[in-house]
Amino acid sequence: MLSLLSFLSLLAIATSSSTNEQPRTFIVQVQHDSKPLIFPTHQQWYTSSLSSISPGTTPLLLHTYDTVFHGFSAKLSLTEVLKLQTLPHIIAVIPERVRHVHTTRSPQFLGLKTTDGAGLLKESDFGVGGVVVPYYLDAIAIGSFGAVDRGVFVSASAGNGGPGGLTxxxxxxxxxxxxxxxIDRDFPADVKLGNGKVVSGVSLYGGPGLAPGKMYPVVYSGSSGGGDEYSSSLCLDGSLDPKLVEGKIVLCDRGINSRAAKGDVVKKAGGVGMILANGAFDGEGLVADCHVLPATAVGASGGDEIRRYMSAASKSKSSPPTATIVFRGTRVNVRPAPVVASFSARGPNPESPEILKPDVIAPGLNILAAWPDKVGPSGIPSxxxxIEFNILSGTSMACPHVSGLAALLKAAHPEWSSAAIRSALMTTAYTVDNRGEEMIDESTGNVSTVLDYGAGHVHPQKAMHPGLIYDISSFDYMDFLCNSNYTLTNIQVVTRRRNADCSGAKRAGHAGNLNYPSLTVVFQQYGKHQMSTHFIRTVTNVGDANSVYKVTIRPPGGTSVTVQPEKLVFRRVGQKLNFLVRVETTAVKLAPGASSMKSGSIIWADGKHTVTSPVVVTMQQPL
Known part of the structure; x- marks a missing residue:
């Protein structure tokens, strides 16, 4: 039966179209073993199903699936979708969601080299993963469960919606x-102003530079005095007056059109260079681009400084504003590094607040990646x-690093599950930079939090020998879905298990008791003064036999955290032991609808291995 949320999702798609009958692409999940013997193949069965809901004109069958997902995709109207849902072998009809891709120094930065010194990892593509929906409406969540159920490690980019929360x-x-x-490499391209001040920037421009030592007139497109100032300040196509920008450097605001496209607009208008200034939302986060003219990107504070100089100089008839761009090539051993990239999507988890996301961070800014030779490095048609390689940025640059690390871990430990691999990466991750200080957030320059980086930045060498791992089976994930109030039908859609059963989930107690390497609780205050919860975790010894782990607790501010037992004594490799974590706190004063997040950690150590789990406590004041 079509759930209310599914129906609303379909209805939203239908009403956004010019007509309810306009066909759209849907992914259809089918009960694979229900195929009647009269049909030689599943594809013939699927075609017959489509014919039955639309006599005379069979909807277009686009693709069939039979590996981690059984079913097909087709072009369907809303009426056809509703009819298809009534067929007994149809499990789910999911609206297609168009996914956008999220993306050499990074292997060296991670400490990974082949015997001849060459890097091991390559990445490609850049863009901006998506909208969170319930797992039974998320084709990636459904498909990835099937893969994980077969022992395949699945990693995915967190998205480029940062620095805002819940992204x-x-x-x-x-x-x-x-x-x-x-990583500890950047591509400095600084702006030198007519008053002698230098504003730091970054660029990958590799063509002929500006004349050495020459200062050029600089104009702010937003103050040209003619036309739409908003369009001109963003350097949109056709918005610049060649009479005002020819032979000059143009200051453009970062905004809705692509960064490289702004440079193309300036070039076509006769400008000799471009300074691309971040807005308040982008903060100080900088991405190096392969521009089509001498250009550089500066942070929000740098942009403000340039505007102030231009405003003051414009009032002086004797010394109008001038600037030049100085390209300094490649710089390595940059400090601080790593820094959380400003675009990297942040928690908390919008769908399952009991699970800390992202899990980890990895190199994702200015990464060497393969590039199609039919597309210019700036990505614009002109x-x-x-080139065969380009420098790209995005969480889709970070994700392949983790996929590569998972492959290395699986090769070293073929018996490890995908959950064990993730556990090793999380519990050995670090949160300090190459200065020995807490990692900072690129967008603000302030100290970052677990909602930004999860368990921390991956550390391959330590992940190879984590000591203890938190393992999770497919049945544990089913219990998690049960405790997340998913219906049996919802769970069947995700897990493809015909006889989904939630009776065992009662033993788990609540969704936060999934055996995850991080521990997260959200307290709804409702006027209560004392609140508490508990977590049960199971760790497996993958280190040394006859090892003893002792716990160190760093409770989140304003909370009390206790662990029982405080010592885990392992006699053999592969042995599993349980421990209980109790978290208690007192209600804090918050405005209606506001929340407060505090983080800490639980650390198990045997003198050789250090196993760290983040503990996150969020207090929410209901409206």
Whole structure:
């Protein structure tokens, strides 16, 4: 039966179209073993099903699925969708969601090299993962569960919706969700102003530079005095007056059109260079681009400084504003690094607040990636340059790093499950930079939090020998879905188990008791003064036999955290032991609808291995 949420989702798609009968693409999940013997193949069965809901004109069958997902995709009207849902072998009809891709120094930064010194990892593509929906409406969550159920490690990019909160995507607990951090390499291209001040910037422009030592007139497109100032300040196509910008450097605001496209607009208008200034939302986060003219990107504070200089100089007839761009090539051993990239999507988890997401961060800013030779490095149509590799940024640059690390861990430990691999990456991750200080947030320059980086930045060498791991089976994930108030039909859609059963979930108690390497609780205050909850965790010894682990507790501010027992004594490798974590806190004063997040950690150590789990406590004041 079509759930209310499914119906509303379909209705929203239908009403957004010019007509309710306009066909759209839907993914249809089918009970695979229900195929009648009269049909030689599943495809013939699917075609017959489509014919039955639309006599005379069979809807277009686009693709069939038979690996981690059984079913097909088809072009369907809303009426056809509703009819298809009534067929007994149809499990779910999911509206298609168009996914956008989220993306050499990074292997060296991670400490990974082949015997001849070459890097091991390559990444490609850049963009902005998505909107979070319930798992039974999320084709990636459904497909990835099937993969994990077969022992396949699945990692996914967290998305590029940062730095705002609640932006993380691909949040299913069976998926390893990866955010992006910087590495210790950048491409400085500084702005030198006519008053002698220098504003730091970054750029990948590799063509002929500006004349050495020459200062150029600089104009702010938003103050040209003619036309739409909003369009001109963003350097939109056709918005610049060549009479005002020819032979000058143009200051453009970062905004709705692509960064490289702004440079193309300036170039076509006769400008000799471009300064691309972040707005308040982008903060100080900088992405190096392969521009089509001499150009650089500066942070929000740098942009403000340039505007102030231009405003003051414009009032002086004797010394109008001038500037030049100085390209400094490649710089390594940059400090601080890693830094949480400003675009990296952040928690808390919008679908399952009991599960901390992202899980980890990995290198995702200015990463060497493969590039199609039919597309210029700037990505805009007028760029005729041809290259095989490009420097790209995004959480889709970070995700392949974790996929590569998972492959290395699986090769070293073929018996490990996907959950064990994720556990090793999380419990050995670090949260300090190469200065020995807490990682900062690129967008603000302030100290980052677990909602930004999850368990921390991956550490491959330590992940190879984590000591203890938190393992999770497919049945544990089913219990999690049960405790997340999913219906049996919802759970069947995700897990493809015909006889889904929630009777065992009562033993788990609540969704937060999934055996995850992080521990997260959300307290709804409702006027209560004392609140408490508990977590049960099971760790498996993958270190040394006859090892003893002692716990160190760093409770989140304003909370009391106790662990029982305080010592875990293992006699053999592979042995499993349980422990209980109790979290208690007192209600704090919050405005209606407001929340407060505090984090700490639980650390198990045997003198050789250190196993760290984040503990996150959020207090929410209901409206």
């Amino acid at each position: 993380v995507t691909n949040v299913a607990p069976w998926v390893t969700t990866v955010g992006a951090g910087t 760029d005729r340059r041809k």
